[in-house]
Every structure is written in C-alpha cells, then in structure tokens.
Amino acid sequence: MEQSLAEKFYYFMKLGRVFELRAKEEYMKGNIGGFLHLAIGEEAVHVGATIAFDKGDIFVHYRDHVYALAKGIDPKYLMAELFGKKTGISKGKGGSMHFYEPSLNFYGGNAIVGAHIPHSVGMAYARKFKGENTGVLVAFGDGATNAGNFYESLNLASLWKLPVLFLCENNYYAIGTRIDRASAITDIYLKAKPYMLSKQIDGMDIFEVYKAVKEAKEYIQEESKPYFIEAITYRYEPHSMSDTGNYRSVRELEIAKSKDPIEKLKKSGLLSENYINYIDNLVEKEIEEAVEFAKNSPEPEEIELYTDVFCEVCKNVLP
Numbered sequence: 001m002e003q004s005l006a007e008k009f010y011y012f013m014k015l016g017r018v019f020e021l022r023a024k025e026e027y028m029k030g031n032i033g034g035f036l037h038l039a040i041g042e043e044a045v046h047v048g049a050t051i052a053f054d055k056g057d058i059f060v061h062y063r064d065h066v067y068a069l070a071k072g073i074d075p076k077y078l079m080a081e082l083f084g085k086k087t088g089i090s091k092g093k094g095g096s097m098h099f100y101e102p103s104l105n106f107y108g109g110n111a112i113v114g115a116h117i118p119h120s121v122g123m124a125y126a127r128k129f130k131g132e133n134t135g136v137l138v139a140f141g142d143g144a145t146n147a148g149n150f151y152e153s154l155n156l157a158s159l160w161k162l163p164v165l166f167l168c169e170n171n172y173y174a175i176g177t178r179i180d181r182a183s184a185i186t187d188i189y190l191k192a193k194p195y196m197l198s199k200q201i202d203g204m205d206i207f208e209v210y211k212a213v214k215e216a217k218e219y220i221q222e223e224s225k226p227y228f229i230e231a232i233t234y235r236y237e238p239h240s241m242s243d244t245g246n247y248r249s250v251r252e253l254e255i256a257k258s259k260d261p262i263e264k265l266k267k268s269g270l271l272s273e274n275y276i277n278y279i280d281n282l283v284e285k286e287i288e289e290a291v292e293f294a295k296n297s298p299e300p301e302e303i304e305l306y307t308d309v310f311c312e313v314c315k316n317v318l319p
C-alpha cells in the first residue's frame with residue numbers, strides 16, 4: 001500500500017515539476033502569454049491533497065497546474081491551454097489561471113484572490129441539499145485569508161454544517177509581501193479555530209499531507225461539518241513570471257530547497273532506482289509530446305470570443 005502510493009506520488013509530483021519547468025521555458029520563448037504562476041516546491045500539497053480527496057469537488061486558485069495534473073487531466077490539454085490553443089482544456093480562452101474540467105469535478109483555476117472560497121461553500125451547500133456526499137475541497141494561499149469573504153465562508157460553512165475542507169497553502173508570501181507584514185495572525189490555522197476543527201501540517205511531506213486530507217475528508221463526509229488544514233510550504237519561483245522575486249534571500253531559498261518534497265520522497269526508501277529512472281524518462285516524454293501537441297494545435301476561431309461568456313440558462317432567471 002505504502003509503496004504503490006509512493007509510486008503514484010512520485011509520478012504526479014515529477015509530472016507537475018517537469019510540466020512547470022517546461023512551461024517556464026516556453027513562456028520565455030514567447031510561446032505562452034498572459035500570467036504564469038508556478039508551484040515548484042509546493043507539489044506535496046497539490047498532489048497529496050488531490051489524490052487523498054479522490055472523487056470530491058476541487059476548487060483552486062491561479063496556481064492550478066499541478067492540481068489539474070493530479071486530478072488526471074491530460075497534460076496535452078493543459079499545455080495547449082497555456083499556448084492559448086483551441087484544444088486547450090478551457091478552449092484556449094482561459095490560459096494558465098483558468099484550468100477547468102467539470103467532468104472530473106475540477107472547478108478551476110480562479111484568478112481573483114479568495115473569490116473561489118465562497119464558490120466552494122455554495123457547491124458544498126448544493127451537494128448537501130441534493131443528498132450527495134462527495135465532499136468539497138478548496139485550496140488558497142495565506143494571503144487570501146486576509147480577505148473578508150474568507151471569514152464569511154468559514155462562518156456559513158460552520159453555521160450550515162457544510163462538508164467543505166478548507167486547505168490553506170502557507171508559503172509565507174502574497175506576491176512580495178511577507179506574511180507577518182500583512183496578517184496579524186501568522187499561524188493561519190488559528191484563524192479557523194473558532195469555527196471548526198483546524199490543524200497545521202508539514203506541507204513538504206506528501207505522506208503527512210495525504211494522511212491529513214484523507215482523515216479530514218472522512219470527517220467532513222461523516223459529520224457533515226467543515227474542516228481546516230494549514231499546510232506549511234514554499235514556492236521556489238517568484239510569484240509569477242513578471243515578478244523578480246528579489247524580496248527573498250538566497251539563504252532562505254536554500255533552506256526551503258533542502259526540504260524539497262520530491263527529494264524527500266526519494267529518500268524514503270520506498271522507491272527503487274529503476275522505478276525513479278523509468279518515471280523520469282516517461283515524464284520527459286509525456287511533456288515533450290504535450291508541447292508538440294500544443295504547438296501543432298490550431299488557434300481558437302474568432303467566434304469563440306462570444307461563446308461561454310454569458311450563462312444561457314441564467315437568461316431565464318430574471319423576468
């Protein structure tokens with residue numbers, strides 16, 4: 001059990017890292033436009049949580065690539081989305097921040113900080129109302145927990161006993177602002193404590209993330225109550241491609257990288273050298289194919305500018 005899980009973790013963390021390193025390269029070449037937020041260093045949280053949450057609904061912020069890959073979306077369609085191509089997972093219209101695949105219960109990719117937290121609570125309400133018991137997970141950064149809608153969401157989820165797991169990725173920064181310059185409470189899980197069960201975990205250890213999310217999922221489903229996890233993590237890259245990242249010292253980065261989740265998993269002794277080499281080669285090949293697919297895909301047609309912009313069903317809501 002441990003070994004097969006470890007193998008799955010390694011595959012998805014490596015896939016995520018190679019996907020993002022390649023996306024960075026293609027961005028520098030001008031093949032990808034708009035924003036690009038990388039999650040390199042945070043893979044244990046993104047992969048561990050997604051796999052542990054299994055078939056439930058997942059809402060994430062703009063740092064969405066690794067979550068989408070771990071949810072099982074083909075890297076080809078994700079890379080094509082970054083390239084703005086018709087074959088992209090959101091028809092090439094959303095780009096990096098708007099991956100979306102409702103058939104896999106993956107609801108983005110959201111660009112506005114914290115805006116998806118109330119959406120996830122709405123989804124949990126709808127699921128409960130319909131008697132569906134799959135659970136909802138919402139992931140966001142530490143910066144998002146300073147916004148008003150974060151507290152409104154905790155309040156309603158607690159008041160209405162909704163099965164939602166709030167997952168905060170505390171990577172210490174909101175763009176270039178360090179957590180202690182923006183938040184009066186820096187142990188983020190304490191912000192949720194008055195509302196629900198809440199804990200802090202090591203987000204660089206994928207087994208710890210997996211175990212905590214799995215237990216939380218069982219709890220929210222069985223009790224129909226919300227739960228909060230703060231995962232301590234770190235992003236190695238600047239906030240986005242347009243950020244120089246010069247607000248962090250070389251030493252700070254070195255310390256963070258010494259806790260690398262992929263290296264940590266390798267050292268667990270659960271993976272054979274053969275398996276690691278096999279996956280390393282496989283992932284390089286998969287990402288190469290994804291880039292070729294993206295390059296060779298057509299641009300969206302002009303008419304796409306007008307599709308999926310307004311909700312057709314909603315037209316009938318107002319008289």
Ligand SMILES: Cc1ncc(C[n+]2csc(CCOP(=O)(O)OP(=O)(O)O)c2C)c(N)n1
Nearest residue numbers: 063111112113141142143144171173174175
């Ligand atoms: C409502 C809103 N305000 C500001 C921004 C600009 N912005 C984009 S990301 C970001 C920082 C958010 O940091 P955090 O929630 O910690 O997530 P992280 O990027 O660290 O993963 C800000 C201020 C935005 N997108 N939306």
